[in-house]
Amino acid sequence: MEKKFVDISVVKDMEIIYVPVKKQKRPNSHCIEVFLLLMVFVTCLSILNPSFIDKMLSYCPLMKAKDKGNPETAGTCTIDTSSRFDCYPEKSLPTESECNTRNCCYDAQDSGGAPVCFYPTNYEGYRVTSKIETSTGINIMLNRTTQSFRPNDINQLIMEVTYETPTRFRIRITNSDPDVKRWEVPLDINRDKTGPGVRPLYKVNVSDVGSLFSFTVNRTATDSSNTLNLLKTGGAFIFADQFLQLSYFLPSNNIYGLGEHRDTLLHSMNWTRFTMWNRDHPPSENTNLYGDHPFYLSVENGGNCHGVFLLNSNAMEVLLQPAPAITWRTIGGVIDLYMFLGPSPNDVIQQYTEIIGRTFMPPYWSLGFHVCRWGYLTVNGTLKVVDRIRDYGIPQDTQWNDIEYSEGKRDFTTGFSTFGNQTSLVEELHNRGMHYMMIVDPGISNKADQGKYYSYDLGVKLDVFIKNVSSLPLVGAVWPGPVVFPDFTHPKSQDYWTAIAADFHKSVPFDGMWIDMNEISNFVNGSTSGCPYDSPLEKPPYTPNVAGGYLSYNTICASAKQYLSTQYNLHTLYGLMETKASNRALESIRGKRSFVISRSSFAGQGHFGGHWTGDNAANFYDMYKSISEILSMNMFGITMVGADICGFRDNSTEQLCQRWHQLGAFYTFSRNHNDQHKRPQDPGAFGPALAESTRKAYLIRYSLLPYLYTLIYKSHMMGDTVLRPLFFEYPTVVDTYSIDRQFLWGPALLISPALDKDQYTVEAYIPVGYWYDYYTGERVIGTGDKINLTTPLDKINLHIRGGYILPTQQPALTTTESRKNKFGLLVALNSTNLAEGDLFWDDGDTLDTYYQKIFNSFTFSADKNGVYSNPVFKGYTDEPMLLGNVTVFGLQQQPTGVTLNGVSTNYNYNAEYKVLYMVNLSTTMSNPIQIQWVFS
Ligand SMILES: *[C@@H]1O[C@H](CO)[C@@H](O)[C@H](O)[C@H]1NC(C)=O
Ligand SMILES: *[C@@H]1O[C@H](CO)[C@@H](O)[C@H](O)[C@H]1NC(C)=O
Ligand SMILES: *[C@@H]1O[C@H](CO)[C@@H](O)[C@H](O)[C@H]1NC(C)=O
Ligand SMILES: *[C@@H]1O[C@H](CO)[C@@H](O)[C@H](O)[C@H]1NC(C)=O
Ligand SMILES: *[C@@H]1O[C@H](CO)[C@@H](O)[C@H](O)[C@H]1NC(C)=O
Ligand SMILES: *[C@@H]1O[C@H](CO)[C@@H](O)[C@H](O)[C@H]1NC(C)=O
Numbered sequence: 051m052e053k054k055f056v057d058i059s060v061v062k063d064m065e066i067i068y069v070p071v072k073k074q075k076r077p078n079s080h081c082i083e084v085f086l087l088l089m090v091f092v093t094c095l096s097i098l099n100p101s102f103i104d105k106m107l108s109y110c111p112l113m114k115a116k117d118k119g120n121p122e123t124a125g126t127c128t129i130d131t132s133s134r135f136d137c138y139p140e141k142s143l144p145t146e147s148e149c150n151t152r153n154c155c156y157d158a159q160d161s162g163g164a165p166v167c168f169y170p171t172n173y174e175g176y177r178v179t180s181k182i183e184t185s186t187g188i189n190i191m192l193n194r195t196t197q198s199f200r201p202n203d204i205n206q207l208i209m210e211v212t213y214e215t216p217t218r219f220r221i222r223i224t225n226s227d228p229d230v231k232r233w234e235v236p237l238d239i240n241r242d243k244t245g246p247g248v249r250p251l252y253k254v255n256v257s258d259v260g261s262l263f264s265f266t267v268n269r270t271a272t273d274s275s276n277t278l279n280l281l282k283t284g285g286a287f288i289f290a291d292q293f294l295q296l297s298y299f300l301p302s303n304n305i306y307g308l309g310e311h312r313d314t315l316l317h318s319m320n321w322t323r324f325t326m327w328n329r330d331h332p333p334s335e336n337t338n339l340y341g342d343h344p345f346y347l348s349v350e351n352g353g354n355c356h357g358v359f360l361l362n363s364n365a366m367e368v369l370l371q372p373a374p375a376i377t378w379r380t381i382g383g384v385i386d387l388y389m390f391l392g393p394s395p396n397d398v399i400q401q402y403t404e405i406i407g408r409t410f411m412p413p414y415w416s417l418g419f420h421v422c423r424w425g426y427l428t429v430n431g432t433l434k435v436v437d438r439i440r441d442y443g444i445p446q447d448t449q450w451n452d453i454e455y456s457e458g459k460r461d462f463t464t465g466f467s468t469f470g471n472q473t474s475l476v477e478e479l480h481n482r483g484m485h486y487m488m489i490v491d492p493g494i495s496n497k498a499d500q501g502k503y504y505s506y507d508l509g510v511k512l513d514v515f516i517k518n519v520s521s522l523p524l525v526g527a528v529w530p531g532p533v534v535f536p537d538f539t540h541p542k543s544q545d546y547w548t549a550i551a552a553d554f555h556k557s558v559p560f561d562g563m564w565i566d567m568n569e570i571s572n573f574v575n576g577s578t579s580g581c582p583y584d585s586p587l588e589k590p591p592y593t594p595n596v597a598g599g600y601l602s603y604n605t606i607c608a609s610a611k612q613y614l615s616t617q618y619n620l621h622t623l624y625g626l627m628e629t630k631a632s633n634r635a636l637e638s639i640r641g642k643r644s645f646v647i648s649r650s651s652f653a654g655q656g657h658f659g660g661h662w663t664g665d666n667a668a669n670f671y672d673m674y675k676s677i678s679e680i681l682s683m684n685m686f687g688i689t690m691v692g693a694d695i696c697g698f699r700d701n702s703t704e705q706l707c708q709r710w711h712q713l714g715a716f717y718t719f720s721r722n723h724n725d726q727h728k729r730p731q732d733p734g735a736f737g738p739a740l741a742e743s744t745r746k747a748y749l750i751r752y753s754l755l756p757y758l759y760t761l762i763y764k765s766h767m768m769g770d771t772v773l774r775p776l777f778f779e780y781p782t783v784v785d786t787y788s789i790d791r792q793f794l795w796g797p798a799l800l801i802s803p804a805l806d807k808d809q810y811t812v813e814a815y816i817p818v819g820y821w822y823d824y825y826t827g828e829r830v831i832g833t834g835d836k837i838n839l840t841t842p843l844d845k846i847n848l849h850i851r852g853g854y855i856l857p858t859q860q861p862a863l864t865t866t867e868s869r870k871n872k873f874g875l876l877v878a879l880n881s882t883n884l885a886e887g888d889l890f891w892d893d894g895d896t897l898d899t900y901y902q903k904i905f906n907s908f909t910f911s912a913d914k915n916g917v918y919s920n921p922v923f924k925g926y927t928d929e930p931m932l933l934g935n936v937t938v939f940g941l942q943q944q945p946t947g948v949t950l951n952g953v954s955t956n957y958n959y960n961a962e963y964k965v966l967y968m969v970n971l972s973t974t975m976s977n978p979i980q981i982q983w984v985f986s
Pocket of ligand 4 (some may be wrong): 428469470692
């Protein structure tokens with residue numbers, strides 16, 4: 051039994067009842083004595099007549115005031131260890147007296163990670179003073195009746211529950227005083243509301259007027275009688291100026307998301323703590339990393355899913371505990387919680403990206419292979435690598451440069467004397483049908499002579515740099531030495547950013563921007579002149595578990611001033627805002643689709659750009675972890691994402707790099723990138739064996755690009771994920787929940803890479819149903835068990851799911867070339883001899899082709915008699931689309947004849963693997979195509 055901490059207690063019904071008493075308002079000792087003397091008597095009598103306790107308590111006036119008047123506050127410390135909510139997060143082992151100052155329960159026994167100081171049940175906090183329920187929501191007023199132990203409680207709160215759609219509602223809790231504006235995230239949230247409709251998937255219930263504040267959310271089932279509790283508040287709800295905390299119980303242990311972190315894909319509920327405060331740090335466990343995504347996806351027992359997004363940009367901690375329960379703890383802003391009821395995982399992501407913004411439509415060339423490193427040193431050094439990759443016949447679309455291209459590591463300058471003629475490099479790449487990207491850091495050197503560095507001079511003129519508390523530009527230090535940082539919330543910042551990018555583009559016509567160091571990363575803590583460390587922004591009453599222990603560690607001062615607010619509120623949004631400005635700048639300079647890859651991100655990043663997982667290391671573990679990282683990012687609505695192939699830090703080895711190219715060929719954003727002074731690791735650097743297997747992997751990627759592009763289009767239009775964990779397709783199959791060594795492209799391509807050193811057999815989970823080996827077409831009948839796949843060094847395991855048709859295209863060394871080639875169909879029949887698929891196609895670079903109606907779309911189907919292609923929309927006529935080949939996996943019997951649009955045609959049949967091949971076709975896709983086979 052747990053220890054009780056209070057000095058007044060009574061045994062009732064075998065429980066220790068806690069009577070909350072503030073130290074400064076202790077009842078006098080006389081009351082306590084009377085009380086203790088009566089204890090046994092009361093216990094006996096109360097069994098016979100419970101109301102007797104109330105009568106007894108009424109003899110003690112203070113007790114009456116605190117407890118008889120508010121019987122709900124008679125909380126208990128008898129709480130299962132897994133359900134204890136931490137009342138002392140500053141310390142893992144506070145003392146009993148420290149705990150007592152907070153009127154919390156204390157139990158120092160080792161309980162496997164449970165807090166020793168925890169809230170009693172019914173901890174006094176806010177009470178409901180009014181509640182108005184309408185058909186579209188609930189409006190509640192809350193009043194705090196006691197002070198919390200955090201300074202500056204906000205005593206009166208309003209809570210608005212808005213039933214926005216049948217699958218989405220919002221709970222916003224903030225101060226009720228309209229004259230005191232609290233910080234709210236300036237995210238461009240889609241506010242379209244349809245209302246709850248006749249049958250919303252949720253029921254929100256708030257406690258009654260006069261009672262302690264609590265609320266629950268239930269999933270309502272279609273037969274409306276059954277309900278499942280999804281959320282039930284617990285612990286303590288606190289809303290002080292710089293400390294907001296909301297805890298609640300969860301319906302299951304299956305939680306994904308909560309980025310950016312390195313962790314298992316499916317999080318552990320064993321007292322896991324995630325800290326959000328964007329920071330430049332290589333992906334590693336238990337620490338805050340580059341981005342902030344306060345969103346999780348929960349798979350309920352039974353397989354329905356829901357998602358929760360806390361729209362809050364302040365430094366934050368999220369705790370998971372085995373109850374199962376979650377605590378959100380943030381140090382500013384408001385509680386602005388969105389819940390998405392799914393019920394499928396894909397529905398949840400669609401519903402989430404509906405409000406934060408769907409993924410941007412990337413240019414087609416960005417789906418090709420990208421190569422980068424820090425340390426080519428010169429234009430010639432860069433081109434040498436491009437040449438050797440091409441000489442090996444490996445496709446490559448984009449070449450990048452890191453900071454060495456510039457003069458003195460300054461943004462938007464070119465180091466002609468050291469690097470060579472960058473203009474001629476870009477020209478050469480463009481002549482080869484390739485594209486060019488270079489790094490841009492946010493820090494603008496303030497050292498260059500006045501009047502000689504446009505990026506700095508224009509910023510000074512427009513006054514767009516972030517200020518310190520003295521209203522002078524805050525000076526940090528990054529690669530070029532001392533720098534100032536553009537304030538992307540400033541109304542003139544877009545014009546500024548576009549102007550300096552456009553000026554550089556006149557001499558170096560780059561195609562996309564790689565924005566790094568935008569956490570903001572800073573080589574000095576705070577600024578070159580420190581920060582006002584006593585300010586409540588630098589030293590809040592509570593600091594989440596950020597690395598370094600203080601907010602300005604490795605970044606700029608939290609007190610720094612931006613146009614919209616302080617860095618304290620805006621810090622986690624910097625990367626997102628720079629991505630948006632870069633996207634807009636590129637669009638206005640080039641007039642085509644933008645491609646921006648950012649290291650730092652916030653919810654909504656995917657609407658403007660992509661992400662790479664940062665400075666990973668060249669080892670097998672980091673390669674393996676990249677899968678969870680990219681899958682989580684897809685759940686955050688970031689479709690274009692990848693990890694640095696072969697690893698950024700440390701020297702790669704041939705085997706690692708060979709395996710990583712095979713895996714990386716299946717990232718949406720596929721880039722090899724390497725640190726300076728490290729062994730070269732481009733696919734031309736290791737000799738013919740690695741080059742050949744990399745070539746094979748990328749030829750497969752390039753031939754599958756029409757399928758990938760169609761998935762990305764669906765992500766752009768509808769919010770579907772592109773790279774998917776297996777449970778997205780099999781949410782009722784518990785065995786899939788923690789799979790993080792395999793993943794899918796959309797619903798139909800299963801990727802099962804070798805991820806360990808000297809691994810030549812992959813144990814792959816094959817979901818129930820028909821699957822086909824990509825290379826041979828051999829059928830694998832999945833039983834939901836693991837099978838061993840022989841995986842020599844030059845192979846990555848790929849399976850196509852029965853029931854799907856994947857559009858393909860003859861690959862080439864660039865997408866500029868491959869886009870001119872003939873298309874193909876890869877048909878995988880399911881157990882009832884059916885399959886279907888689709889294709890979205892446009893010129894791959896023009897903006898808004900869907901809305902301008904300059905695209906084509908097709909549906910494909912197959913049945914036991916044949917395969918059919920049907921144009922659905924014809925709006926893009928610049929490039930003729932020809933069908934060149936069709937492959938049918940799983941045709942159990944050899945046909946005696948095959949016709950194409952009624953005309954007998956050539957085919958091959960592989961009787962061993964039961965595959966029908968038709969090659970060298972040349973049939974226009976603008977008309978319906980019918981391929982039919984007959985068996986005599
Ligand atoms: C949870 O973590 C604690 C301490 O880190 C450990 O002792 C315990 O075994 C873990 N429990 C589970 C179920 O993993
Ligand atoms: C809020 O609670 C305090 C303390 O119980 C009380 O004095 C005050 O009248 C309440 N205010 C409202 C608006 O209910
Ligand atoms: C919510 O569901 C739980 C069962 O999970 C049930 O006990 C409770 O009454 C439901 N609440 C409402 C308001 O329907
Ligand atoms: C680059 O190569 C060209 C042609 O091979 C040569 O003329 C030029 O001097 C080289 N430049 C540098 C900086 O090495
Ligand atoms: C750099 O190359 C471009 C394109 O080839 C050329 O027009 C320009 O004159 C070169 N610049 C210098 C300084 O040589
Ligand atoms: C990594 O490779 C570089 C260059 O190839 C070499 O100079 C360096 O010594 C290597 N480092 C280690 C730790 O092996």
